[in-house]
Amino acid sequence: MISCKGTSEEELIGDWQKRTGLPRGPRGFAATFVIGNKGYVISGHNGTNVLRREVFAFDHTVGEHTDKMGEWSQLNSLPTEVPARYQAVGFSVNGKGYMGTGWAYIDTDDDKVMRDFWQYDPDTDSWTEVAPLPADAEARRGAIAFSLFEGGKEYGYVGCGYTGDPDREYLKDFWRFDPDDVTDGMIGKWTPIRYRCEKRAGGAVFVIDNKAYICNGENPQKTNDFWVFDPNAIENEWEKRRQMANVNPDEDYDDDYGSLSRAFGVAYVVWVEERGQFRGHIVGGNTNGSSNWEYDHNPANEDGDLWVQRTSFYNNITKQSREGMISFSFPNSGRAFVGLGRQGGTYYDDLWEFIPLIDDYIYDDY
Numbered sequence: 001m002i003s004c005k006g007t008s009e010e011e012l013i014g015d016w017q018k019r020t021g022l023p024r025g026p027r028g029f030a031a032t033f034v035i036g037n038k039g040y041v042i043s044g045h046n047g048t049n050v051l052r053r054e055v056f057a058f059d060h061t062v063g064e065h066t067d068k069m070g071e072w073s074q075l076n077s078l079p080t081e082v083p084a085r086y087q088a089v090g091f092s093v094n095g096k097g098y099m100g101t102g103w104a105y106i107d108t109d110d111d112k113v114m115r116d117f118w119q120y121d122p123d124t125d126s127w128t129e130v131a132p133l134p135a136d137a138e139a140r141r142g143a144i145a146f147s148l149f150e151g152g153k154e155y156g157y158v159g160c161g162y163t164g165d166p167d168r169e170y171l172k173d174f175w176r177f178d179p180d181d182v183t184d185g186m187i188g189k190w191t192p193i194r195y196r197c198e199k200r201a202g203g204a205v206f207v208i209d210n211k212a213y214i215c216n217g218e219n220p221q222k223t224n225d226f227w228v229f230d231p232n233a234i235e236n237e238w239e240k241r242r243q244m245a246n247v248n249p250d251e252d253y254d255d256d257y258g259s260l261s262r263a264f265g266v267a268y269v270v271w272v273e274e275r276g277q278f279r280g281h282i283v284g285g286n287t288n289g290s291s292n293w294e295y296d297h298n299p300a301n302e303d304g305d306l307w308v309q310r311t312s313f314y315n316n317i318t319k320q321s322r323e324g325m326i327s328f329s330f331p332n333s334g335r336a337f338v339g340l341g342r343q344g345g346t347y348y349d350d351l352w353e354f355i356p357l358i359d360d361y362i363y364d365d366y
Helices: none
Strands: 013-019 031-035 038-042 055-059 071-075 089-093 096-100 103-107 110-113 117-121 126-130 144-150 153-159 174-183 186-193 204-208 211-215 227-229 238-240 266-272 277-283 292-296 306-310 326-330 335-339 351-359
Touching: 031 096, 031 326, 038 326, 089 144, 089 153, 089 174, 096 174, 117 186, 126 186, 144 204, 144 211, 204 277, 266 326, 266 335, 266 351
Parallel strands: 031 089, 204 266
Antiparallel strands: 013 351, 031 038, 038 055, 055 071, 089 096, 096 117, 103 110, 117 126, 144 153, 153 174, 174 186, 204 211, 211 227, 227 238, 266 277, 277 292, 292 306, 326 335, 335 351
C-alpha cells in the first residue's frame, strides 16, 4: 500500500529554527526592548499567583546556527519598590530601555493597572524611575510601544491598551516620551499626539524605515484596521492601509485574510535578502495564533500593501497557537526571534528564529 500526506502548511515558505530558551522557567506577557545586539525581557507571568521580577538579556550574536545559538544573561531584577507586572510595554531610546504600565498584584485583594515608567541603563545594570504617564492619561495594560526619530531626535511612543477590571475601558490615546526633558529632577516628559486608529488592546506594531505599522488588537471585537505612522510627515502623519480582513468581495487579494485578525500576538521585522528589503510579520495571539503573515510595506511593489501567509509558528512538530509571546527584531543583522508565551494554562520558555524564503523542515531542529 502506498499513501501520501499533503497539507497546505507544507507549501508555505519559511523555517522556524530553535534557539537557546529562557533560563529559570517560562514566561508570558513580558515587556521587551532591544538595545544593540541584545533583546531584554522584563517581568511577566508564568501561571502562578506570583509575578516575575527577573530581567534577562538575549545576545543573538553568540554561538552557531544550532538550537544552542544565542546566550541569555540574568541582570539585576526590578528594584523592590517596582511592582512586578504583566502586559506591560517596553521601548528603547538612545541606548537605554524603558518599561512601564501593565497589571500588577499589589496585594491579594487589590490588583492594579499601572502608569509608572522605569529606565534601564545597560552600562550600569540599574533601574531609575522616570516620569509616569500624565494624570490625564489612564493607567493601562495591553498597550503598544515603539521608538522613532522625529526631526533627527529619538522619542518613545506609548498608547492604546485598556483599563482594569471590572470596568474595562478600551483606549485610543497616544503619548510621546522625551527622555531629554528633566523637570524637578524627574527624567522625561510625555506629550499627547493625535491618534486616528481604532481603540485597541493587545495590538501589534513593527517599525520599518522609521515608520510604525500598527495593527491587530481587540476592543473587545477583533480590529482589522491597519495604519502607518510617520512622525516626520509634513501632512497626514497617519496613513491608512488596506484592512486586514476579507472586506472586498469584488477583489481577490484579501480572500485568504480570514486568519489575520488577533489580539495579544507579536510583530517582528526580518530582512529578506532575495527581496532586498525588510518585511514585517505578525504571529501568535488569542485567535489564529499559529498563523504567521508577512507584509510588503512598499505600495510601489507588485505585491505591495499585501499580506502573504508564511510557515506557521511551531512547537516541536505541530502548529501551536500562543498569546503573550515576545519578539526581538535586530535591524543591524536583519534577524528576528519569537517565543515564550502561553497556550491555555501552559507557559513556555523556548525561543525560535524565523528564516524567510526557505522550505520548512530543512533543518532537523524539532
